Structures are given as C-alpha cells and as structure tokens.
Amino acid sequence: MISLSCCFAATTHSGEDTVRVKPHASEPDIHPTVLWFAAQAVPSPQWTAVAHDGLRFGMRWQATPLLYSFGINRKLSPWRWFIVEPFVRQSGSVEVFCSPEYVNLEDQYGSRWAFRAGLRGYIPFWQHGEYLSGSLGSSYFMLGDTRGVSYEAGVYFFAGIVGMQTTYSPSLSEAPWTFTLRLRYF
C-alpha cells in the first residue's frame, strides 16, 4: 500500500483542530491477477442487425487503457490503467476503451473481425452507480476496408457487471445497429 499523508484537519464542534493521529488515505495497491486476466477474457455477446437478414451473433472484448474517475474520493488518485474497480468506473468516469470484436459480417464487409477504440463517459444514476448507471460514448472502428465512427449508449446494473449497450455505426449502411449484453468485471 502507498500511504499518503493527506491534508486532513478535523473540525470539531468549535472548529478547533484537535487531531491526535492524522488519518490516512491509502492508494489501493491494484495489480493484475490470474482472476483479473480470466475476467477480461470473458466476451460480451452481441447481435448486429443486418438489413434483410435479421440478427447476427457476435462477441466483444473490452480493455480500458486509461480512465479518469470523477466519482472516486477526492483524496485519492482518479486515474486508472487497465484495472478499474467497479465503483471507480460506475460512480462517474471517462474512459478510453478499445474493443476487438467478432462481428460475423464477412459477406457484407469482407471480415469477421472488427476493432474499435473510443471514449466513453459513465454517469451514476442510483447508489453512486453501483445499482444503476449509464454511459454515452463514441468510437472509431475498422471492419475490413470500412472505417467509420460509432455512437453508443449503455445502461448497467450490479456495479457494472451486467449491462446493455447499443451501438450505432452510420457508415455500416447494411448493419448500423449492434446490441451488446455487456459483461464486465473489473
């Protein structure tokens, strides 16, 4: 643990500072574990609506190279790299994300795989986002020779472990809408 001696000054009834031992604000010693890697490997299932052909099943993985939390306690660092505690994300944050995706759109766009990177903001709705939160974001994607911008919105439950995202990609005229059951644990 890294202990930071914070600028603590207890205010008593009279406003007098009578602290005997200054309390601490400890930065969490976050580090990757086998379980964390295993959790990141779990894909989120998704379905892309293809014109005249119904829904195509796909999968999405997500990584967070950088996140700034504005919900975390102000005495602690708001920055996270890759490993993000559910509260730190869902209580309000902006993240840079990247997502490899299996999209099963080879017949339309010449590839079964897509990659996207973007920016997403989380907004807490209930119990500081732990019970319910939402997100808005946009990303740049590559699918075969097709490139474009996507816009997305999401809603999340249970500290963000389960959620639903809708992604709209106007440049994919044959398959602009994707619906993702977002599963994410740290």
Add this chain to the structure above:
Amino acid sequence: MNKLSVAALMLLPALLASCNAVRSTGAAGYRNAAGVFSTPREVAGKITRPVRQDARLAVLWIGHATVLLQLDDRFILTDPNLTPTVGLFSKRLVEPGIDPANLPLLDVVLVSHLHVDHLSYGSLDLLEKRMKQLFVPEGGLVYIPNYDFDADELKSWETWESEGLRVTAVPVLHNGWRYGLDDAWMKRSFTGYVIEYKGMTVYFGGDTAYDSTLFKETGKRFPRIDLAMLPLAPINPREYSKARHTDPREALQIYRDLGARWIVPIHYDTYPESLDSLGEATATLRAGMAEQKLTGNEVVILEIGEQRVLIPKRDGFSAGE
C-alpha cells in the same frame, strides 16, 4: 469458492439466499429465500427522540451492525444500514429501528469494512447532512464517494481524537473486499473500533471471526471496556463461516477476552443470514450464556429499535434502567 462467485454472491445476497436454499435440504434455506419476497416486520413504538438526558452511556440497536451510541453528549453510529435492501435485492426482515430523520447530529460514523451490508451508500446519502466525520479501515477510502462530511482511514491501533472523543481502530479477523477480485489488494480493509469518552469505553467488533490473540491484545490495551458490541451471525454453514464470522459462543469468548462489562449482540436476524434460522443466533447465545453462567446483567440482548441506558447519569455504574 472463487472470487468471481464471491463477488456475485456479495452483490446479490438474495441470490445467495436462493442458491443456498436450493442447495440446502434444510428448511432454513427455503425460509431465507422466501424472505426475499416478504415485507419487513414493522418495529412497534419506534423511538423518535433517541437523545437521552438521563444517560451517560446509551445504546440503540437499529438492526444488523447499525447501532446508535450515546456517550454523554456525543453520538456515534456504527455501520449505517438504513435502506430497505442491501445489494439491490436482499430485503430486510425487520425495518430499521429508527427513522433516519430522528437521528441526532452524529459526531462520528464508523464503517468496519466494505461489504454491502456494512458500507451502504444509500444510508450514507441519508445521513450526509447529519454527520461530521466518517472513518473507514485502511484502504477503504477508495469506495467512499465524495460527501459533504469528511472521511478518513484509520489503521489498526491508530487513534483519532477530537474534544475528548477518541476513536481507535483495532484489529479483527475478516476480509476487506467489496467486489471479490479486489481481495487481492484489500488485505487490511477491515477493522473494529474502540470509542472512548469521559472515562467510558465501547468496543465495536463490526464483523469478525474469532482470534483470541487479537481480542486479548485489545483487552490488554483497553483494560476498562464498558460495552462490547459483537456480531453473532451468520453461524451456518460453520465450516465456511468460521474463518469469517463468530458464532454466538465465540462472541461470548471475545467478550471474555476483552474483559468487557457488558456485551450487546449485533449482526443477526435483520437480513437473511446465510442458512441460519430466525432466532437461531439468540437461542445459541442463550445456551452459551447458560453454559458460562452469564445472565442478562452482562449480556444485553436488545430488540431492533430498543434503546438501553447502561450507565445512567444519576449513578455512575448501574446496569440497565
């Protein structure tokens, strides 16, 4: 049990109760699962004015590990849990023993650890305008949102003092995660507390397993503990719970180790407690009391919503009212 399972169970205590019910062939599991759909029992005659002019030390059990303490003119609340559920779905069996609007201005609020039944955001939201200072265990601040009140961590054996009110974090044996996977780095984010004011000393055990070394050491450092508030449950399944939770007999042993004058049992019969039956904790406690020849003079079993004056103003050291 792996951490993923633990996290899911922690976030969905209702699911835990249900899963346990399915696994268990005993009636308790089914009763607990059924409790998810029942209405919490009302507390008759709730106290509306908890500030006691006649008390030096008064204790009001609000339910689970939530206790309102009065030490003369100071008010301390432990592990505030005032919401209808924890973890979204797990419903209370009994409503909170006081309307939060009737709580006095709180000098200090103590959170023993970060599990959803002890760190309740909904409850802190309710208390935000009527509390001054929150303490959490080492490493716990990461899960405390930004509130109007101040929030800080206390490591074991560290003491904070303000105008004669002293709060010391003391070691207990539990676990510090909130989401499961964070157990890898939140190795010390659980604690008990000792509160001292004007010659009175109160121990709050939060949630703990039994470790005689820890409690005897605390008893040695605080040789005049008046009141120990100690958890009784969950008792079952014992092979799983033993490393995390005391059962009533172990709670009595902690009371002995601490050398306290009174024990007030907490953390039972407020939410479904794993496979425990309603009343099982107090029945086991009473059996333990009989074995150890303890009476109601030492073991103060409160109803949810009941307040007891342990040290009245008129008489420095008479038990009860």
